[in-house]
Amino acid sequence: LKSPNGKKFIVSKIDEALSFYDSKKNDINKYNEGNNNNNADFKGLSLFKENTPSNNFIHNKDYFINFFDNKFLMNNAEHINQFYMFIKTNNKQYNSPNEMKERFQVFLQNAHKVNMHNNNKNSLYKKELNRFADLTYHEFKNKYLSLRSSKPLKNSKYLLDQMNYEEVIKKYRGEENFDHAAYDWRLHSGVTPVKDQKNCGSCWAFSSIGSVESQYAIRKNKLITLSEQELVDCSFKNYGCNGGLINNAFEDMIELGGICPDGDYPYVSDAPNLCNIDRCTEKYGIKNYLSVPDNKLKEALRFLGPISISVAVSDDFAFYKEGIFDGECGDQLNHAVMLVGFGMKEIVNPLTKKGEKHYYYIIKNSWGQQWGERGFINIETDESGLMRKCGLGTDAFIPLIE
Numbered sequence: 001l002k003s004p005n006g007k008k009f010i011v012s013k014i015d016e017a018l019s020f021y022d023s024k025k026n027d028i029n030k031y032n033e034g035n036n037n038n039n040a041d042f043k044g045l046s047l048f049k050e051n052t053p054s055n056n057f058i059h060n061k062d063y064f065i066n067f068f069d070n071k072f073l074m075n076n077a078e079h080i081n082q083f084y085m086f087i088k089t090n091n092k093q094y095n096s097p098n099e100m101k102e103r104f105q106v107f108l109q110n111a112h113k114v115n116m117h118n119n120n121k122n123s124l125y126k127k128e129l130n131r132f133a134d135l136t137y138h139e140f141k142n143k144y145l146s147l148r149s150s151k152p153l154k155n156s157k158y159l160l161d162q163m164n165y166e167e168v169i170k171k172y173r174g175e176e177n178f179d180h181a182a183y184d185w186r187l188h189s190g191v192t193p194v195k196d197q198k199n200c201g202s203c204w205a206f207s208s209i210g211s212v213e214s215q216y217a218i219r220k221n222k223l224i225t226l227s228e229q230e231l232v233d234c235s236f237k238n239y240g241c242n243g244g245l246i247n248n249a250f251e252d253m254i255e256l257g258g259i260c261p262d263g264d265y266p267y268v269s270d271a272p273n274l275c276n277i278d279r280c281t282e283k284y285g286i287k288n289y290l291s292v293p294d295n296k297l298k299e300a301l302r303f304l305g306p307i308s309i310s311v312a313v314s315d316d317f318a319f320y321k322e323g324i325f326d327g328e329c330g331d332q333l334n335h336a337v338m339l340v341g342f343g344m345k346e347i348v349n350p351l352t353k354k355g356e357k358h359y360y361y362i363i364k365n366s367w368g369q370q371w372g373e374r375g376f377i378n379i380e381t382d383e384s385g386l387m388r389k390c391g392l393g394t395d396a397f398i399p400l401i402e
Helices: 006-023 027-031 070-089 095-117 137-144 164-175 204-221 228-234 246-255 299-304
Strands: 125-127 288-291 308-313 321-327 333-347 354-364 374-382 396-400
Touching: 070 095, 095 125, 137 288, 164 299, 204 228, 204 246, 204 308, 204 333, 204 396, 228 246, 246 288, 246 308, 246 396, 299 308, 299 333, 299 396, 321 354, 333 374
Parallel strands: 321 374
Antiparallel strands: 125 321, 288 396, 308 333, 308 396, 333 354, 354 374
16 A cells, blocks of 8 residues: 555545446546646545534544545555445445545445444444445435324324224234234234335335235235335325325325235336326225324234334434344434334343343334345334334334225
């Protein structure tokens, strides 16, 4: 790295990323020609801005990004290579060298936070740099955390409220007891594959559609994949890619007469799409939906099936890799997911050297199978399930098809 060729190699990775992804190559050349040195535009860029996206980020006003500084190259070669591979792996496209510098800066901030967390041996989970690594938390929140504030529906014809819960649960549970330690609907063919909402604030659609798919798998033995895009386009009580509510999704699902299979009405993410409810001849509907009391989540999950729920997500949650999430939560409910199971794992306490039981809920997310544990996250709870970390289950609904 101290040799001129070593420096050129590091810089060439950044140049390659720019030339590979920027379709306006001529604009970049003009930009470079305006500088005395092809890499001079990287000089003097502060590593950490004062207005960092999280209070946990470390500020260092005296440190600058300079790809011709030996100390910088030696200290950051790993991160430069990580950023290069991140761009290639995630097909990131930046519009200008300045934008790429800004993204590299955010990437470094997130890398620092991930490394600091993973060095903490007392935490029950690990983080990783995933596709969100070049986003500030503010950007991530605006793009992916789109659950709207829930408002009680007055005089809904389709909502079975918590007063109806005991009647419904009695029908499916009877007098049967159950193990509060573990039950996973993935092991009982009750969960369809994880999907990806991509660059669309449609978590509310994926949560509600996913629980309907689970009901058809459990009650009808039908493994079907339904259309989130139809809800994004046609759920007029919600706001498409700009967010929505789980209960509004179920309301509109019923009024639409059901939902088309995904193959007839495929997902297009944030591309504009006009509502077209006639794309299919066979629709899959629900009769009504049940509000689950927050102290009955394990019972409802075990006997009724996966639950569409709200949760308060933070940037700790965003970079989850594996383990039992015991990190910080968001300050408000902002994401819709699915509760698909619960479990228990005995983990050795590094201080006492003794095994301790740790209980968790299993959540199915909608950020693709590359995120977390193949698209799932385990969130800590207690044996009874009454511990609801991150406001988990404040809003909790199960669609009923019978």
